[in-house]
Amino acid sequence: MKPLHFKIPKTSGESVRIQYDEQRHFYENLHFHPELQIMVICESTGTRFIGDSIGSFKAGDIVVLGSNLPHVFRNDKKYYEPDSELKATNISVFVDLAAFENNILSLPEAHALQKLLLNSKRGLRIRGETKRKVAALIQEMRTLNGFEKIIQILIILNLLSHSHEVEMLSSVGFNANLNESDNRKINDVFSYIMNNFSEDIKLTDAANVANMSVNAFCRYFKQHTQKTFSQFLNEIRIGHACRLLIEDKWNIRETAFECGYDNISYFNRQFKDITNLTPTEFVKLHHTRFTNEFSLVESVKG
Known part of the structure; x- marks a missing residue:
């Protein structure tokens, strides 16, 4: 792609x-x-x-x-x-x-x-x-x-x-002028992570997708996304965790495991670092907003 x-x-x-x-x-x-x-x-x-x-x-x-x-x-x-x-x-x-x-x-x-x-x-x-x-x-x-x-x-x-x-949303230093090869590699890595983030993804797996050595891939990925691979993967996982918690289908421990975390303490720490809220605080905050969000969606759908 x-x-x-x-x-x-x-x-x-x-x-x-x-x-x-x-x-x-x-x-x-x-x-x-x-x-x-x-x-x-x-x-x-x-x-x-x-x-x-x-x-x-x-x-x-x-x-x-x-x-x-x-x-x-x-x-x-x-x-x-x-x-x-x-x-x-x-x-x-x-x-x-x-x-x-x-x-x-x-x-x-x-x-x-x-x-x-x-x-x-x-x-x-x-x-x-x-x-x-x-x-x-x-x-x-x-x-x-x-x-x-x-x-x-x-x-x-x-x-x-x-x-x-x-x-x-994007950083001040974002440069959209990537060449075709760069864009293809980034897109392939994005797709691989989105399809597998709930599994135990290793840095070597992503580097293989890009057909690069681990060291070269780390430099390349940081240059083009302004994030380390670990930061990127955690943001994907925590973003998915937020949606699961809002849907109220999973408790916090189940959510952590579903999003690829086998250590609940590490999950809680990453959740707080990325959202500035604990999972419990996040759930309480978004439940209070549900009614307002629902009314906005209905008005847009017409």
Whole structure:
């Protein structure tokens, strides 16, 4: 597998496209496209890779993906099972920024918008009340046509450019200009980890996937992800643990074993290091948020 230059389908003369997708699982190859994308997850869970950022995603999440930013949203294993009846649905708004470059973006009043678009090249996650407002505006946008969509996207971008509830995801030093060979190796390693993180993965296994020596692989992986292999693997495992605990199907000890940890103390330590919460604190916090998140998802799905 390798990152693909993904072409967004659009009709002639359309600079803003809104698209609703429903499928068994999201597109699973690392890819990029020149359009700005605002993506609302309506249904499904999994792990997102945006630039050099790793995180879990769930229904109700909203992210902004800048122009040519490599990304992939990989669903949990259960979505790939042959008899699965689960669905992965999302609403995305794609914006052809070239259509705005010589007019709106050149205005002195567009300084905040210019900064937002620059930051979007690192990927953005929308939180709090801003997320609720954007979800409502995008839901309304599905009923609009023509220039009404232009006005609506400018309202959304203006809201985001002045919000303090926008979190940048990739590191400052992230470089999207990897060559094809680098991208293919990274994507193969990502896929191997996602398919096997609940097992006893060893550094030598990942190095073999990349067809590299252990020492060379360690340097290579850190250079291209800004993380050690151990950090990366722990983030994948703890992200999955968070989803299991939120679903309330597993107790903490069972969750640790399901995510590849055979030492509960080490699991608790890694969980606290990555989330700043103990597993027990995490469960209590997210149970109190459930009602609000559910209402947001329902409003987005329409």
